[in-house]
Amino acid sequence: MFELNVMSNTPLTPVEDLKDVSLQFLKQIGYISKGYDPKTDVENIQESIPYRLFTECFLCNINRVWAVEELSAYLSTTKPTVYRHLNKLKAIDVLEDVSVEIGGQRKKGYRIRYGDLGKAWSFTEANVELAMQSYRKTVEHLQRLAREV
Numbered sequence: 001m002f003e004l005n006v007m008s009n010t011p012l013t014p015v016e017d018l019k020d021v022s023l024q025f026l027k028q029i030g031y032i033s034k035g036y037d038p039k040t041d042v043e044n045i046q047e048s049i050p051y052r053l054f055t056e057c058f059l060c061n062i063n064r065v066w067a068v069e070e071l072s073a074y075l076s077t078t079k080p081t082v083y084r085h086l087n088k089l090k091a092i093d094v095l096e097d098v099s100v101e102i103g104g105q106r107k108k109g110y111r112i113r114y115g116d117l118g119k120a121w122s123f124t125e126a127n128v129e130l131a132m133q134s135y136r137k138t139v140e141h142l143q144r145l146a147r148e149v
Contacts, residue, residue: 002127003091005030019046022055031088049077050085058095058112065100065109086110093127094120 009028012021023046026032031050038048045051052075057066066074071082089095094117100109113120 001091002093002131003030004124004128006128018060019055022059023051026051026054029092031092049075049081050088053082053085054089058089058110059117062112062117063115065098065111067100067102067107067109069102069107071110093123096120 005028007028012024015021015024023032027034027036031054032045032048036045036048036050038045042048046055053071057064057071057074068079068082068086071086072079075082086095094113095110096113098109098111099106101107113123
């Protein structure tokens with residue numbers, strides 16, 4: 001299932017701090033909800049699991065493939081928590097599954113699609129366009145039905 005918040009916004013290009021841009025972007029797209037309250041004892045959202053997963057693990061290590069066990073250890077959290085946040089990122093279609101070898105075993109790993117956020121985002125944009133086309137068809141159908149009443 002593809003899920004993304006789309007809202008009018010001002011590009012964050014004047015902001016030069018990676019942490020600030022990442023946090024605002026993640027809020028804008030709905031990955032981190034407005035008013036998000038981490039259920040842990042962190043001081044701020046930038047110490048939270050979803051923020052650190054995207055920014056520290058994936059964005060700042062763009063070519064690295066992470067196994068869930070590695071993410072769980074790095075973030076000091078449980079595997080179900082990691083999966084919950086991975087699924088949110090997968091829902092906006094920016095992650096890809098990549099096979100990774102850990103301890104002589106092949107496991108499923110994750111990274112930003114193509115190791116390039118810009119290329120990954122093109123998948124998100126394509127999904128938005130398809131969703132908007134579906135909305136358009138529904139609107140046209142609603143209009144036709146309303147005319148028939």
